[in-house]
Amino acid sequence: GKMSRAAERLRTVIHHLDGATATIVSFRSVERSECSRTCSKRRTYSFDTGTLTPEQRLFYEENGFLLIKNLVSETDIDRFRKEFERICRQEVKVPGLIVMRDVAIAKSEFVPDQRAVSKLQDFQEDPELFRYCALPQILKYVECFTGPNIMAMHTMLINKPPDAGKKTSRHPMHQDLHYFPFRPTDRIVCAWTAMERVTRQNGCLVVLPGTHKGALQEHDYPDWEGGVNKMYHGVRDYDPDHPRLHVEMEKGDTVFFHPLLIHGSGMNQTQGFRKAISCHYASGDCYYIDVRGTTQENIENEVKELAQKKYRMNEVAFKDTWAFRGRLVQGERTSL
Numbered sequence: 041g042k043m044s045r046a047a048e049r050l051r052t053v054i055h056h057l058d059g060a061t062a063t064i065v066s067f068r069s070v071e072r073s074e075c076s077r078t079c080s081k082r083r084t085y086s087f088d089t090g091t092l093t094p095e096q097r098l099f100y101e102e103n104g105f106l107l108i109k110n111l112v113s114e115t116d117i118d119r120f121r122k123e124f125e126r127i128c129r130q131e132v133k134v135p136g137l138i139v140m141r142d143v144a145i146a147k148s149e150f151v152p153d154q155r156a157v158s159k160l161q162d163f164q165e166d167p168e169l170f171r172y173c174a175l176p177q178i179l180k181y182v183e184c185f186t187g188p189n190i191m192a193m194h195t196m197l198i199n200k201p202p203d204a205g206k207k208t209s210r211h212p213m214h215q216d217l218h219y220f221p222f223r224p225t226d227r228i229v230c231a232w233t234a235m236e237r238v239t240r241q242n243g244c245l246v247v248l249p250g251t252h253k254g255a256l257q258e259h260d261y262p263d264w265e266g267g268v269n270k271m272y273h274g275v276r277d278y279d280p281d282h283p284r285l286h287v288e289m290e291k292g293d294t295v296f297f298h299p300l301l302i303h304g305s306g307m308n309q310t311q312g313f314r315k316a317i318s319c320h321y322a323s324g325d326c327y328y329i330d331v332r333g334t335t336q337e338n339i340e341n342e343v344k345e346l347a348q349k350k351y352r353m354n355e356v357a358f359k360d361t362w363a364f365r366g367r368l369v370q371g372e373r374t375s376l
C-alpha cells in the first residue's frame with residue numbers, strides 16, 4: 041500500500057540482516073531473485089534491540105561507526121572534567137591508573153596539572169570517571185553491538201595537547217583490535233564521547249568508512265621525525281586513496297565504532313587541550329585468544345613489559361592484564 045519502494049527495500053535488508061546466515065552482497069541488490077544469483081555470505085555487525093532505526097543500523101553495517109548526537113549531558117561531562125583535573129593535580133590516587141605524557145614533554149618539565157597529561161588509561165577504579173562506562177544511554181547503544189552481557193574492557197580519557205610543533209599530538213591510523221586478545225571481533229565496540237567541540241582544528245577523529253569489513257592488519261610504530269607516543273602503533277600500509285572522514289562533534293556527542301575500523305586523529309593546532317572520554321566494551325561471552333605467532337605479538341610484548349613494571353609481577357599473561365581490568369557493566373560475566 042503506502043510503503044515507499046525505498047522503505048520496502050530497507051525492510052528487506054533488515055530482514056536479511058537478522059537471519060542467521062544473511063546473504064546479501066550489496067544493499068543495491070536486495071531483490072530476492074537477484075540475491076540467490078549474486079550474493080555470498082556476509083557477516084553482520086549489529087543486533088536489532090529496538091534502539092537503532094533501520095537507517096542507523098544499515099549505516100553501521102556499511103561504515104563501521106555510528107554518531108549519536110547529544111548523548112551525554114553537560115552535567116556529566118563537567119563532572120568527568122573536574123575529576124580529571126583532580127587526578128592531574130594529584131589530589132586523588134587511583135589504583136591501576138596509567139597516566140601518559142606526550143613525547144614532546146620532557147620529564148624535567150613535569151608540572152602536576154593537565155599540561156603534563158596526554159591520556160589517562162584504566163580508570164576502572166575511579167568511581168566518578170567509571171560512571172561514564174555504565175551510563176544507561178551509552179549501554180543502550182552498546183548492547184546493539186555486544187548483546188546483553190557487557191564488559192567494560194578498556195577505559196581512556198584523552199587530553200590531546202596543543203601540538204608542540206613536532207606533530208606528536210597526532211594519533212596514527214590504526215585498528216583497535218590490534219590491542220585486544222579477545223574475540224569475536226564483531227562483539228566488541230568502542231564508545232568515544234567528545235568532552236567539548238572537536239573539529240579538524242583541534243584534532244578530531246578521522247575514520248576510513250567501511251574498513252571494519254577488512255582483516256586485522258600489521259601494526260607498528262610509524263617512523264615520524266618528531267617522535268611517536270608510547271603504544272601509538274599504526275597500520276603499516278593502508279590504501280591512501282580510501283575515502284577519509286573527519287568526524288567533527290559537539291560536546292556530548294558520541295561515536296560508536298567497530299574495532300577493525302581504521303581510524304586516528306589529527307594534530308591539535310589550537311592552544312586548548314582537546315578532551316574525549318572513551319570505553320571499549322566487549323560481550324561478556326567473548327573469549328581470550330593466544331596472540332603468539334600473530335601480528336599482535338609486538339603489542340603483547342610491550343603490554344607485558346609495562347604490566348610487569350606496574351604491577352611488579354614476574355610473568356603476567358597478556359590475557360590476565362585484560363581479565364583483571366575488565367568490569368561487568370550489564371548482564372552476566374559468562375567468560376572474559
Ligand SMILES: O=C(O)CCC(=O)C(=O)O
Binds near residue numbers: 211303
Ligand atoms: O582520541 C583520539 O585522538 C584517538 C584515540 C584513539 O584512537 C586511541 O587511543 O585508540
